[in-house]
Amino acid sequence: MEKKNSIFSFLYCNRVKVSKDSTPIINLSLVFCILAVLTAPWLVVIGVIVALVLGYKFGYERNAAGFSSDFDAVVKGAASNVRKVVDNVTDKFDGDNDNNTDAE
Numbered sequence: 002m003e004k005k006n007s008i009f010s011f012l013y014c015n016r017v018k019v020s021k022d023s024t025p026i027i028n029l030s031l032v033f034c035i036l037a038v039l040t041a042p043w044l045v046v047i048g049v050i051v052a053l054v055l056g057y058k059f060g061y062e063r064n065a066a067g068f069s070s071d072f073d074a075v076v077k078g079a080a081s082n083v084r085k086v087v088d089n090v091t092d093k094f095d096g097d098n099d100n101n102t103d104a105e
Contacts (some may be wrong), residue, residue: 018060026057093104 019027
């Protein structure tokens with residue numbers, strides 16, 4: 002399991018960056034890039050060609066700052082955020098139902 006986590010951490014920390022002039026446009030992890038190439042290679046090829054024609058530059062950053070945390074920590078943080086949002090939505094939905102039943 003540890004090797005699996007280290008592979009995902011490596012793929013998450015290494016980023017493909019697209020920029021125009023000095024303005025970053027896209028900052029994608031290798032995980033996303035690999036999934037995109039495997040699921041829609043024609044779309045990736047067309048997107049790269051269009052970006053190059055329009056003057057965008059591609060770069061690669063190893064161990065990008067801000068993305069250097071462990072992949073498990075990223076997944077746990079995302080799960081926590083999803084739980085908070087679901088709880089907020091369900092609380093609001095329950096509150097709306099309580100108001101509607103009082104009106105009847």
